[in-house]
Amino acid sequence: MYGSRGAMFGSGVGSKRQRMMQSNPYNLAVGTGAASFPPYGGFPVVRLRGLPFNCADVDIFKFFTGLDIVDVLLVSKNGKSSGEAFVVFAGPMQVEIALQRDRQNMGRRYVEVFRCYKQDYYNAVAAEEEGAYEVHVSPPPAGPSRAKSFSEKEKLEYTEVLKMRGLPYSANKHQIIEFFSGYKVVEGRVHVVCRPDGKATGEAFVEFETAAEARRAMAKDKMSIGPRYVELFPTTREEARRAESRSRQ
Template sequence: MYGQRGAMFGSGGVSDGYEIGSKRPRMMESTPYFAVRSSSNSHQRYGYDSRFQPAPFPVVRLRGLPFNCADVDIFKFFAGMDIVDVFLVNKDGRFSGEAFVVFAGNMQAELALQRDRQNMGRRYVEVFRCKKQEYYNAIAAEVSDGAYGGVDNRGSSPPARRKRSPDKDNMEYTEILKMRGLPYSVKKSEILNFFEDFNVTEGKIQIGSRSDGKATGEAYVEFASAEEAKKAMCKDKMLIGSRYVELFPSTPDDAKRSAARSR
């Protein structure tokens, strides 16, 4: 359907795009723009013209996204482009079907506009220009709802957590939880640390991979009981490295099918 994620972005893209994580906290600081990279031959930075005047903020807005959309789907939709941040907009604990995407430079953002009305799954997605302040306002709205657990006065603290969807509280639980949105380089030791308050052992962690051995960004974790797995959902949308990780109730059969696909 789309291009492969991360390492498959093609030349000029991010070699491990999904793992770069959110640079959102740094972009919320008081500086007028963020420097993505700099030239060894010049002090000029992306985001400034030759006279060091701020260029437009390279952000676009998406509308009409599937309601099961994850940020990895947006990385695939914009395969080959250098994405700095993806922000999925939630309203009342539910995904609204809208998102903001920040690129590494204005040329990338202009290219992104050419994908307006292209399909993601069975839905066509609107891609249109927006202002930096709209992006910041969307983040601020979610912060004010407590979705991130607060940001310090400088805006430099990473997001602590997002709200858990109330739907997840009503789902049937087994002893298995699925993790999604993990860094590609995640190790079992990092997952153990993530669930340090729960009785998880390394042998009960299965990190997902494709048949070529590359990580999928998913993992399955087995807890002592369904009740313990449900308690562990308090870690939903908390951070591993710079990535917030989504947790979902799953089943032993799902974990077995994932293991079979990785062979």
């Protein structure tokens, strides 16, 4: 049981415009922001990240087995899968259950599930209509730089340190240094973040010789290590030291 519209989306039936209108369970005014609900917790949508690039609607219905899905919007960029999707559920309580599946696996990849704004979903639908995904999505509440676009990242203050996010759990320091081949990495200052039980979190901190070099290395943002694309964020030495300290506890 994949949800009330599983068969429809599995077969790709229905226009994109109908999808946007029919997936508006609270009759929110598209494009106007009119709503009587707060951005999080009212409109029942989540964003997925880290999907296999061959992911189809039916895979998402299986991932959320037992939940009532109203709409699935797989995001593409330049005609290729971006590894991201938006999923609209029948109600807010279903979102709470869906969030518990954060970092569960779909095939060999773990999938991140997090809250997003209703307008992010509407923007993605509108962009799909135009044939290009150029949406600047809003950050989820637990990580202010988690979903910033590259242009937004460029405006941030840089230090010598970048944070990597979305790494394969098997990634090691050597692979990270290879990833930044051509950039001046301080080899002794590459830290792969682990939980207290020793398991990798999918994050790492990398220090470069200068802040300018760290900014230059942002050209590697959204490039892949193995099967996963990696996001890069400017950060501070203090955050890197805290993460290293937590890994040792």
